[in-house]
Amino acid sequence: MEFIRAVGHYTFLQYALITGLLVSVSCGIIGTYVIMRRISYIAGGIAHCVLGGLGAANYLNKVCGWSFLDPLYGAVAAALLAAFIIGFVSIRAKEREDTVIGALWALGMAVGVLFISRTPGYNEDLMSYLFGNILMVKTSDILLIATLDVVVAGAGLLLYNQFMGICFDEEFARVRGINVEFYYLLLLCLTALTVVLTVSVVGVIMVIALLTLPVAVAGHFSGTLWKIMGLSVLLSMLFTTAGLAVSYSPNLPAGATIIVVAGACYLVVTAASRLLRRRKIKRSDISS
Amino acid sequence: MPEKPVIEFDDVSFTYGGPPVLENISFALARGTFTSIVGPNGGGKSTLLKLILGLLTPDSGRISVLGGLPRRAGKRIGYMPQNLTSDPFFPVSVTDLVLMGRLCIARNFGPYTRADKEAARAALDEVQLSDIRNRQFSTLSGGQQRRALLARAIAPAPELLLLDEPTAGLDMKSEVRMNELLGRLSSRMTILLVSHNLGFVTRFTKNVICVKGTVAVHPTEEITSDLLDEVYGGNFKIVRHDHDCTGEDCR
Numbered sequence: 001m002e003f004i005r006a007v008g009h010y011t012f013l014q015y016a017l018i019t020g021l022l023v024s025v026s027c028g029i030i031g032t033y034v035i036m037r038r039i040s041y042i043a044g045g046i047a048h049c050v051l052g053g054l055g056a057a058n059y060l061n062k063v064c065g066w067s068f069l070d071p072l073y074g075a076v077a078a079a080l081l082a083a084f085i086i087g088f089v090s091i092r093a094k095e096r097e098d099t100v101i102g103a104l105w106a107l108g109m110a111v112g113v114l115f116i117s118r119t120p121g122y123n124e125d126l127m128s129y130l131f132g133n134i135l136m137v138k139t140s141d142i143l144l145i146a147t148l149d150v151v152v153a154g155a156g157l158l159l160y161n162q163f164m165g166i167c168f169d170e171e172f173a174r175v176r177g178i179n180v181e182f183y184y185l186l187l188l189c190l191t192a193l194t195v196v197l198t199v200s201v202v203g204v205i206m207v208i209a210l211l212t213l214p215v216a217v218a219g220h221f222s223g224t225l226w227k228i229m230g231l232s233v234l235l236s237m238l239f240t241t242a243g244l245a246v247s248y249s250p251n252l253p254a255g256a257t258i259i260v261v262a263g264a265c266y267l268v269v270t271a272a273s274r275l276l277r278r279r280k281i282k283r284s285d286i287s288s
Numbered sequence: 289m290p291e292k293p294v295i296e297f298d299d300v301s302f303t304y305g306g307p308p309v310l311e312n313i314s315f316a317l318a319r320g321t322f323t324s325i326v327g328p329n330g331g332g333k334s335t336l337l338k339l340i341l342g343l344l345t346p347d348s349g350r351i352s353v354l355g356g357l358p359r360r361a362g363k364r365i366g367y368m369p370q371n372l373t374s375d376p377f378f379p380v381s382v383t384d385l386v387l388m389g390r391l392c393i394a395r396n397f398g399p400y401t402r403a404d405k406e407a408a409r410a411a412l413d414e415v416q417l418s419d420i421r422n423r424q425f426s427t428l429s430g431g432q433q434r435r436a437l438l439a440r441a442i443a444p445a446p447e448l449l450l451l452d453e454p455t456a457g458l459d460m461k462s463e464v465r466m467n468e469l470l471g472r473l474s475s476r477m478t479i480l481l482v483s484h485n486l487g488f489v490t491r492f493t494k495n496v497i498c499v500k501g502t503v504a505v506h507p508t509e510e511i512t513s514d515l516l517d518e519v520y521g522g523n524f525k526i527v528r529h530d531h532d533c534t535g536e537d538c539r
Contacts, residue, residue, distance in 0.1 A: 169372055172367065172388065176388070176389070176392050176444075177392040178391060223379050223424040224379050225379050225380060
């Protein structure tokens with residue numbers, strides 16, 4: 001109740017709530033593809049590269065006076081660059097994919113930490129990039145997030161059949177005339193943009209959790225891709241809102257609380273699903 | 289003027305980087321034929337199929353499929369793979385799976401059209417899976433899964449149907465059903481199937497392609513035990529395996 005009252009009073013909470021709901025749309029749609037195409041490790045690599053872009057843009061903004069360069073622009077550039085590099089290596093030399101992802105993962109973090117260390121206000125910025133700070137979202141951030149959200153969710157839905165084709169059976173999709181490499185790169189770019197959006201909510205380190213946990217929970221309740229997608233969006237909205245509400249009164253970090261709520265829900269649903277399955281098997285054994 | 293062959297290989301060789309898998313292959317298949325490709329494991333059967341599909345490019349020689357390059361013929365080909373490389377529990381319904389056969393037919397992107405949905409429904413009717421069209425693919429039996437994949441292959445109304453081991457892992461009953469289905473389809477499209485199961489060289493088969501590094505095309509009636517000994521390197525006895533025969537010999 002206290003949280004609901006506060007939302008009515010404080011703009012920063014309203015912005016946080018709106019950001020959480022906006023990001024949930026992209027997270028649910030693209031997260032479903034990430035899980036089905038089994039590229040969550042790639043999404044993790046991209047997320048850690050984002051720190052390099054954030055750190056570099058912030059440095060140029062504060063130290064060099066490039067005031068037009070919002071750190072989010074740096075994040076978008078770094079994420080797309082990482083997506084292209086990983087995508088090309090994955091297409092051209094699949095056996096080296098793991099090595100490249102691992103290298104970019106560490107390199108992105110290292111570059112980010114170096115830039116942040118040379119930028120005034122180091123500690124505060126590093127913590128907000130690593131663990132997110134949804135309560136610090138500004139009006140300009142919301143506009144950028146909403147624009148990216150429309151692009152990502154629009155492409156994800158418009159190209160649903162093509163993405164499902166390459167996620168389910170790449171060889172068959174190729175026979176049918178789909179440019180598999182193009183759609184794979186596009187999916188990585190959309191993943192990169194979703195990662196950037198999600199970083200503003202839960203930070204670089206916990207991006208993967210918000211991309212994958214709602215999908216994992218939804219998978220227990222739905223048998224088709226579009227239903228999983230829809231349910232993932234709703235669950236993401238629920239987790240971000242519930243996380244914000246839970247964190248408000250005891251003044252806990254919002255990003256971490258959102259992930260704990262999502263993780264707890266995942267564990268409970270998975271355990272309950274296993275228990276139900278065992279009971280079902282026992283019953284069918286008794287009746288037979 | 290004689291009709292152009294549906295598939296034409298002219299002195300084609302292919303290697304995966306090591307020793308040649310297929311060497312100096314030349315053959316042609318006429319429209320409307322039902323052909324089986326047989327040969328030992330590792331003999332190059334699936335490689336031959338992938339060359340026809342344009343998934344692999346030959347090191348030398350020329351391949352023509354439906355009068356053009358294999359890659360350009362994709363929209364006029366139906367393909368049923370032996371195995372799916374995807375997650376076996378991928379959340380896809382039978383209808384959604386069959387609709388994938390209509391990708392890039394009416395539109396290159398966006399949702400499926402009414403024509404796509406009609407074609408998918410007709411394909412499901414053809415393989416008698418309409419009553420379970422909303423079931424999740426992973427929950428189907430092996431025989432039902434093979435028929436669903438066949439429905440996906442025929443959904444684009446192909447001129448050429450390529451099947452890789454269509455009866456792999458099926459029991460006798462499902463194999464008979466698949467046999468009947470292919471018999472029906474053979475009246476309206478050219479069929480080429482790969483099978484290591486010599487028993488599945490059905491009565492519909494007009495030609496048998498024996499693949500073991502090189503290929504030789506034989507009319508079905510010319511297939512003898514000696515020829516199969518030569519291809520497989522073992523002792524073979526020919527048993528005609530049409531399943532629906534009722535004579536004393538078939539018991």
